[in-house]
Amino acid sequence: MPVTFVIIGAGSRGMTYSQYAKHYPDDMQIVGVADCRTLRAQRAQKTFNIPDSHVFSDWRDVAAVEKFADAAIIATQDKDHKEPAVALAKKGYHILLEKPMATTEEDCLEIVSCCKENSVLLAVCHVLKYTPQAMKIKELIDCGAIGQVVNIQHLEPIGFWHYGHSYVRGNWRREDESSFCLMTKSCHDLDLICYWMGRSKCVKVSSFGQLTHFTKEHKPEGAANRCLDCKVEKECPYSAVKLYLNQVKQGNTHWPVDVVVDIPDIESVTEALRTGPYGRCVYDCDNDVVTHQVVNLQFDQGQTVSFTMVAFTESVCRREVKVHGTMGELTCKFGGPVYQYDFRTRKMITHSPELSNAPAGLSGHGGADYRTIRSFLKALQTGDSSLLSTGPEESLRSHLLVFAAEKARKENRVISLSL
Numbered sequence: 001m002p003v004t005f006v007i008i009g010a011g012s013r014g015m016t017y018s019q020y021a022k023h024y025p026d027d028m029q030i031v032g033v034a035d036c037r038t039l040r041a042q043r044a045q046k047t048f049n050i051p052d053s054h055v056f057s058d059w060r061d062v063a064a065v066e067k068f069a070d071a072a073i074i075a076t077q078d079k080d081h082k083e084p085a086v087a088l089a090k091k092g093y094h095i096l097l098e099k100p101m102a103t104t105e106e107d108c109l110e111i112v113s114c115c116k117e118n119s120v121l122l123a124v125c126h127v128l129k130y131t132p133q134a135m136k137i138k139e140l141i142d143c144g145a146i147g148q149v150v151n152i153q154h155l156e157p158i159g160f161w162h163y164g165h166s167y168v169r170g171n172w173r174r175e176d177e178s179s180f181c182l183m184t185k186s187c188h189d190l191d192l193i194c195y196w197m198g199r200s201k202c203v204k205v206s207s208f209g210q211l212t213h214f215t216k217e218h219k220p221e222g223a224a225n226r227c228l229d230c231k232v233e234k235e236c237p238y239s240a241v242k243l244y245l246n247q248v249k250q251g252n253t254h255w256p257v258d259v260v261v262d263i264p265d266i267e268s269v270t271e272a273l274r275t276g277p278y279g280r281c282v283y284d285c286d287n288d289v290v291t292h293q294v295v296n297l298q299f300d301q302g303q304t305v306s307f308t309m310v311a312f313t314e315s316v317c318r319r320e321v322k323v324h325g326t327m328g329e330l331t332c333k334f335g336g337p338v339y340q341y342d343f344r345t346r347k348m349i350t351h352s353p354e355l356s357n358a359p360a361g362l363s364g365h366g367g368a369d370y371r372t373i374r375s376f377l378k379a380l381q382t383g384d385s386s387l388l389s390t391g392p393e394e395s396l397r398s399h400l401l402v403f404a405a406e407k408a409r410k411e412n413r414v415i416s417l418s419l
C-alpha cells in the first residue's frame with residue numbers, strides 16, 4: 001500500500017517532494033493539497049489526480065476535516081511552519097517539514113514535543129545531509145580515516161545574483177517576514193557541522209556579520225527604481241532584465257524565473273518586473289538581512305569550527321569544506337570528489353561519491369531532494385525512525401545552535417551553551 005500524503009503549500013518545494021509519487025506510485029500517493037494560490041492548488045490537483053473534495057485553499061481547512069492521509073508535506077513559507085505542523089501532528093499526520101522548522105526557539109520546541117506526544121514521525125528537510133559528499137565526509141570521519149577531528153572550515157557561497165533574487169528582492173529579504181539569514185540560508189550548514197561533529201557538543205559560539213552593498217547609499221548615479229526604466233541597468237550585475245527577462249528570451253522558464261510569475265513568458269515577466277518585487281532596483285529595496293556572516297564554534301573536546309556565508313560569490317550554493325584531523329585532512333567542494341590526504345602515507349585518496357540516480361524533478365541538491373523524501377517514506381513504511389538523518393532531536397539541536405549564533409552576533413558576545 002502506498003503511503004498517502006497531503007501537500008501543504010504546493011509551491012516550489014512542495015511540488016518537488018511530491019514528484020516522488022509520480023515515479024513510485026506503489027510507495028507514495030498524493031491524495032490532497034492545500035494552497036491559497038488557486039493556480040498552484042489546481043496544478044497539484046491535475047498532476048496527481050486529486051479529488052475535488054481534497055483540494056483546499058488553506059491548511060486550516062485540512063486540519064478542520066477528518067484525517068484523510070498518512071502524512072503531510074509542510075512547505076509553506078518559514079513563518080507558516082509551526083501552526084500547520086502542530087495542528088496536523090495533533091490530527092495524527094506524520095510530518096515532513098521544510099526547513100527552518102520554525103522561526104523561534106519556542107516554536108521549534110513545541111513542534112518537536114507535539115510530534116512526540118502524538119506519536120507521529122517528524123523529519124525536517126535538511127536535504128544537504130543527504131548529499132553524497134556530506135554522507136561520504138561523515139563516513140570517513142566516523143571510521144577514523146583522519147584520526148580525531150580538530151577543526152572544520154566550512155564556506156557557503158550564496159552567489160551574487162541568487163542573493164539579489166532571494167535575499168534582496170525576494171521571500172527571504174526581511175527578518176520580520178521570514179527570519180534572519182543564518183536561519184533561512186545557513187541552518188543547513190550548521191546542521192551539517194553538528195552532523196559531522198557527531199557526539200561532540202558545541203560549548204561556545206561567537207558571530208559577526210552585517211548587511212552591506214544592497215543599501216540606498218550604494219545606488220549608482222542615474223539608477224532608476226526599477227530595472228526596466230534604468231539607464232545604467234546594462235552595467236549592473238544585479239539587473240532584473242538580465243536575471244529574468246533575458247532568461248525567458250533564451251527559453252529558460254525554470255527557477256528563478258518561475259518564482260517571479262507562475263506561468264513565465266515575455267509578457268508576464270515584463271509585467272511582473274514593471275509592478276512586482278522582482279523588478280526593483282537592488283539598491284532601493286526594503287531588505288534588512290545580512291550579506292555576510294561568520295560563526296565560530298568551540299566543541300567540548302576543544303575542537304574548533306569556523307563557518308562563513310557570503311553573498312558575493314560566483315559559485316551558487318556550492319559549499320566548500322575542509323576537515324582537519326590528527327591523521328589527515330578532508331577537502332571537498334560539493335558536487336565534486338572528497339579528497340582525503342593521509343599524514344601516515346602522505347598520499348591523497350580521491351573518493352568520488354556515487355552519482356545521483358534521482359529521477360526527473362527530484363535531482364535538486366545533487367539528488368538529495370530524492371533521498372530526503374525516500375528516507376521519510378522508508379522510515380514510515382518500516383516504522384524505523386533511525387533511517388532518518390534529519391529527525392526531531394538532531395534538527396532541534398542544530399536549530400538551537402543557529403538561534404544561539406545569531407544571538408551572539410546581535411549581542412556582540414560569546415555565548416556558552418551545551419548542545
Ligand SMILES: NC(=O)c1ccc[n+]([C@@H]2O[C@H](COP(=O)([O-])OP(=O)(O)OC[C@H]3O[C@@H](n4cnc5c(N)ncnc54)[C@H](O)[C@@H]3O)[C@@H](O)[C@H]2O)c1
Binds near residue numbers: 008037040075184
Ligand atoms: N530544503 C531546502 O533546501 C529548501 C530550499 C528552498 C526553500 N526551502 C523552504 O521551503 C519552504 C517553501 O519554500 P518555497 O520556495 O517552496 O515557497 P513557495 O512560496 O514557492 O511555496 C509556498 C506555498 O505555500 C502557499 N501557502 C501560503 N499560505 C498558505 C496556507 N495558509 N495554506 C496553504 N498554503 C499556503 C503559498 O501560496 C505557496 O504556494 C520555505 O520555508 C523555504 O525556506 C527549503
